[in-house]
Amino acid sequence: MASVEIVGLKKLYGNVVALSDITLTIESGAFFTLLGPSGCGKTTLLRTIAGFHFQDAGTIHIDGKSIENAPAHKRGVGMVFQDYAVFPHLSVSDNVAFGLKQRKISAVDIKSRVADVLEAVQLSEFAERMPHELSGGQQQRVGLARAIVINPTVLLMDEPLSNLDAKLRVDLRAELRRIQQDLGMTTVYVTHDQEEALAMSDVVCVLHDGIIQQAASPLELYNQPANKFVASFVGGNNFLKVVLKDAEAYLPSAEASLGPVSATQTPIVAAVRPENISIVLGEEKLKKGNVSVPGAINQISFIGREMEVHATTDTGETLKIIARPDVDVLELKAGARVKFIFAKADVILFEDNENGLRLEDGLRSS
Amino acid sequence: MSVSVSNTLSSLRRMDFWTLVTIATVVILFVLLILPIFSVFLVSFFDGKTGELTLDNYIRLFTKNYYISGFKNTIFVGFMGTLGATLIGVPLAFFTARFRIRGKALISTMAILVLVAPPFIGAYAWIMMFGSNGFITNFFASFGIITPTIYGAHGVILVFTLKFFPFVFLMTQTALNAVNKSFEDAAENLGCNVWQRFFKITLPLVFPAISTGAIICFVLSIADFGTPAILGRGFRTLSTIAYSAYTSELGGTPTMAVTISLVMMGISMLALLAQRHILAKRRYASSLTNPPVVKQLHGWRNIGVHVFCYAVVFVAMAPTLVVVYTSFLKTSGPVFIGGFGLQSYTRVMSDAPEAILNSFMFAFIAVMFIAIFSSLISYLIVRRDNAFSGGIDLMMMVPYLVPGIVMAIGFVTTFRTGWFDLTGTATIIIMIYFIRRLPYGVRSTTTALRQIKPSMEEAAVNLGANPLKAFVQVTLPLILPGLIVGSLMSFITAINELSSTLILYTAGTVTMPVKIYISVLDGEFGLAAALSTILLFSTGICVYVVFRFSENKESSFI
Numbered sequence: 001m002a003s004v005e006i007v008g009l010k011k012l013y014g015n016v017v018a019l020s021d022i023t024l025t026i027e028s029g030a031f032f033t034l035l036g037p038s039g040c041g042k043t044t045l046l047r048t049i050a051g052f053h054f055q056d057a058g059t060i061h062i063d064g065k066s067i068e069n070a071p072a073h074k075r076g077v078g079m080v081f082q083d084y085a086v087f088p089h090l091s092v093s094d095n096v097a098f099g100l101k102q103r104k105i106s107a108v109d110i111k112s113r114v115a116d117v118l119e120a121v122q123l124s125e126f127a128e129r130m131p132h133e134l135s136g137g138q139q140q141r142v143g144l145a146r147a148i149v150i151n152p153t154v155l156l157m158d159e160p161l162s163n164l165d166a167k168l169r170v171d172l173r174a175e176l177r178r179i180q181q182d183l184g185m186t187t188v189y190v191t192h193d194q195e196e197a198l199a200m201s202d203v204v205c206v207l208h209d210g211i212i213q214q215a216a217s218p219l220e221l222y223n224q225p226a227n228k229f230v231a232s233f234v235g236g237n238n239f240l241k242v243v244l245k246d247a248e249a250y251l252p253s254a255e256a257s258l259g260p261v262s263a264t265q266t267p268i269v270a271a272v273r274p275e276n277i278s279i280v281l282g283e284e285k286l287k288k289g290n291v292s293v294p295g296a297i298n299q300i301s302f303i304g305r306e307m308e309v310h311a312t313t314d315t316g317e318t319l320k321i322i323a324r325p326d327v328d329v330l331e332l333k334a335g336a337r338v339k340f341i342f343a344k345a346d347v348i349l350f351e352d353n354e355n356g357l358r359l360e361d362g363l364r365s366s
Numbered sequence: 367m368s369v370s371v372s373n374t375l376s377s378l379r380r381m382d383f384w385t386l387v388t389i390a391t392v393v394i395l396f397v398l399l400i401l402p403i404f405s406v407f408l409v410s411f412f413d414g415k416t417g418e419l420t421l422d423n424y425i426r427l428f429t430k431n432y433y434i435s436g437f438k439n440t441i442f443v444g445f446m447g448t449l450g451a452t453l454i455g456v457p458l459a460f461f462t463a464r465f466r467i468r469g470k471a472l473i474s475t476m477a478i479l480v481l482v483a484p485p486f487i488g489a490y491a492w493i494m495m496f497g498s499n500g501f502i503t504n505f506f507a508s509f510g511i512i513t514p515t516i517y518g519a520h521g522v523i524l525v526f527t528l529k530f531f532p533f534v535f536l537m538t539q540t541a542l543n544a545v546n547k548s549f550e551d552a553a554e555n556l557g558c559n560v561w562q563r564f565f566k567i568t569l570p571l572v573f574p575a576i577s578t579g580a581i582i583c584f585v586l587s588i589a590d591f592g593t594p595a596i597l598g599r600g601f602r603t604l605s606t607i608a609y610s611a612y613t614s615e616l617g618g619t620p621t622m623a624v625t626i627s628l629v630m631m632g633i634s635m636l637a638l639l640a641q642r643h644i645l646a647k648r649r650y651a652s653s654l655t656n657p658p659v660v661k662q663l664h665g666w667r668n669i670g671v672h673v674f675c676y677a678v679v680f681v682a683m684a685p686t687l688v689v690v691y692t693s694f695l696k697t698s699g700p701v702f703i704g705g706f707g708l709q710s711y712t713r714v715m716s717d718a719p720e721a722i723l724n725s726f727m728f729a730f731i732a733v734m735f736i737a738i739f740s741s742l743i744s745y746l747i748v749r750r751d752n753a754f755s756g757g758i759d760l761m762m763m764v765p766y767l768v769p770g771i772v773m774a775i776g777f778v779t780t781f782r783t784g785w786f787d788l789t790g791t792a793t794i795i796i797m798i799y800f801i802r803r804l805p806y807g808v809r810s811t812t813t814a815l816r817q818i819k820p821s822m823e824e825a826a827v828n829l830g831a832n833p834l835k836a837f838v839q840v841t842l843p844l845i846l847p848g849l850i851v852g853s854l855m856s857f858i859t860a861i862n863e864l865s866s867t868l869i870l871y872t873a874g875t876v877t878m879p880v881k882i883y884i885s886v887l888d889g890e891f892g893l894a895a896a897l898s899t900i901l902l903f904s905t906g907i908c909v910y911v912v913f914r915f916s917e918n919k920e921s922s923f924i
Contacts, residue, residue, distance in 0.1 A: 050828060051827075085824065
């Protein structure tokens with residue numbers, strides 16, 4: 001398998017910057033996911049690696065070999081397409097054999113390799129079917145088999161599950177990950193579905209406006225978002241206004257200090273995950289290290305395993321809370337007054353602008 | 367600066383098969399389309415005798431009564447023919463789309479046969495029915511009833527109406543089938559009665575289709591040469607004036623013929639631009655979540671609607687039937703002597719076998735090239751989104767607009783130079799068929815290609831096929847049905863082509879339509895009928911094949 005090294009990659013569409021100075025390294029055998037909202041440049045980056053777009057600047061090396069000027073058909077990277085792109089006029093086995101035939105591999109070898117890979121994706125009994133006789137999930141397996149049978153240096157996947165229904169998506173997700181790990185195949189995976197990204201990847205790379213926001217393991221991405229965009233895009237976050245008071249971060253909504261913070265020129269905000277906030281009705285003694293924000297309920301949605309509460313603090317900031325369903329809370333009417341409690345330790349501070357950086361040293365332990 | 371240089375360099379380095387195709391296409395379009403039209407344009411500004419730069423030709427055209435009346439006549443029959451076609455095409459479309467009509471497929475098939483039959487067949491079949499010696503004229507004359515003459519403006523309008531209504535009919539029908547029923551339901555819910563609903567909702571929604579059909583009728587009417595030439599008698603239109611100007615200027619520079627032709631083209635373009643302008647603000651895209659319902663009518667309404675539908679298509683088909691019938695009449699030389707016989711066909715075999723051979727050969731060779739270039743050009747248009755492919759797409763509209771006579775004169779002035787002379791050869795006829803009918807192939811193939819996701823080819827390329835291989839192994843098999851339909855449409859229209867061949871043919875390169883035209887002028891109706899029947903039969907076979915290959919049968923023909 002192969003590592004991928006991208007340095008200073010740039011792509012413009014007219015005056016629109018699709019990719020701006022992308023530099024990243026993908027370890028050999030890693031499952032590397034490009035995650036971002038639509039239009040962030042993730043598909044452009046993938047298609048540039050595949051050779052369907054040419055970059056305006058920058059280099060791409062696969063296993064130390066420069067490929068950025070090779071035509072798409074000579075790059076030897078495998079690709080799985082969002083709309084499957086299974087050739088409708090060829091049978092399943094002819095689809096899978098297509099790339100092998102281009103490589104002038106002997107008929108005997110083609111036969112055994114096609115059989116092997118169809119086995120791996122559990123399509124052996126469908127070998128002679130035509131694509132229109134297959135379901136969407138089966139077609140996508142053909143797409144995968146066709147891409148991996150050529151032993152690609154890198155496997156590229158462009159939202160391969162997004163055209164499938166929810167249940168199938170989760171099943172196939174696990175299967176994709178299993179096959180990838182069995183083969184140890186370096187994989188670049190594009191998705192806008194953060195759950196998919198977190199569940200499958202070794203490394204998740206968040207893109208926004210053609211710029212890499214953060215590339216890290218799923219756990220690190222979730223717990224230590226590099227900036228405000230990542231904090232809000234991955235998992236969601238509540239942002240509360242913070243003012244500096246005597247070198248301490250003071251939370252007006254809680255009328256409490258979060259602790260000392262190193263002086264900064266830019267305004268800062270505090271981020272709290274929705275699942276880290278609890279709702280308290282009535283009076284309760286505040287534990288040490290917690291803060292309490294008074295406010296009112298706007299709307300409560302019961303969604304089975306959990307409930308989603310939308311609320312407004314007395315300072316006029318909106319809050320979203322996700323918690324285990326609680327009968328007492330569910331019975332509350334809009335406008336009911338409650339307290340929102342969370343631990344200071346769960347708060348992360350960011351510079352207060354769209355891509356504001358996380359304050360490196362954060363809150364100093366008090 | 368350095369960035370743009372390196373960009374240019376890298377794009378040169380990446381010059382692939384499709385770059386070569388783009389260059390080849392641009393060159394071919396330049397030589398076969400732009401150059402001839404430009405040369406026609408240039409010639410119109412020179413004095414035929416002295417060779418001086420002048421506006422005289424245009425001044426003469428708009429001052430001499432002979433030309434002005436031709437101009438007025440052209441507009442008049444074009445407009446009236448279009449109006450007639452719309453007046454019968456729209457109701458026919460509405461009835462067949464919204465009411466249960468028995469034999470609906472038969473009505474559509476007959477409309478398509480009318481569409482593909484050679485235009486001038488209609489004209490002379492009407493002469494055989496209503497001409498001075500027509501059988502219907504004679505039939506009524508035996509009772510002492512004098513039927514109105516078919517010659518003149520009203521005859522031309524009648525033929526245009528019955529010949530071109532299928533465009534309006536088929537386009538409007540397609541549009542009506544795509545109108546979401548919810549719109550009509552909403553109108554009814556808001557208090558419209560059936561008529562208000564039709565005029566306030568349905569008709570405006572299908573107006574773009576109606577106007578597109580109408581504009582095709584108008585452009586074809588303006589360019590039509592055969593009908594006014596055969597039926598016009600003293601009534602001259604610009605196309606017949608241009609042709610006689612061309613034949614009288616033969617040997618010299620055809621300045622007047624060229625000037626008239628350009629004015630014809632100008633009228634077509636103005637009409638098209640006007641329609642585009644009107645349509646610009648009317649784009650009604652909607653999804654067909656609630657398809658229209660076909661209603662069963664009862665009583666006299668049901669009978670009335672059926673009578674109308676069948677009357678229209680049968681009257682429109684009448685000329686064709688008359689021609690086939692006539693071809694089997696016993697003849698002695700040009701004279702019908704009563705009873706049935708195959709003399710007309712024997713005469714075709716002895717007098718004009720080369721016409722049949724030429725027609726098939728020219729059309730076949732042209733269509734082979736059309737098939738090859740349609741697949742390549744449609745790929746450029748659909749997949750290569752750049753200035754050149756956009757320009758090529760636009761250029762594909764031009765052959766629709768340029769009357770055959772203009773194109774042919776352009777070919778003569780371009781390909782008869784001091785160094786080489788292609789006039790009188792089969793090559794020049796094949797070339798003009800190619801360029802004039804190329805858009806049919808391109809359009810059909812483009813439609814097919816648009817339905818194929820680009821990821822298909824990308825997958826092939828990603829698996830190691832170079833762009834040419836990906837095209838041949840993946841794209842081509844997928845667009846084959848569209849390519850076949852487009853090629854057949856090109857074949858049908860090429861084999862029926864008259865106006866440009868008439869200018870370019872010589873004794874050795876005569877084609878069926880030309881031979882039919884000459885025979886009609888010579889009064890050789892039997893011979894003309896037999897040739898027309900052969901032509902109709904060949905066309906009919908192609909139509910059948912198109913039906914077999916095409917998913918969207920009727921709309922393949924418009």
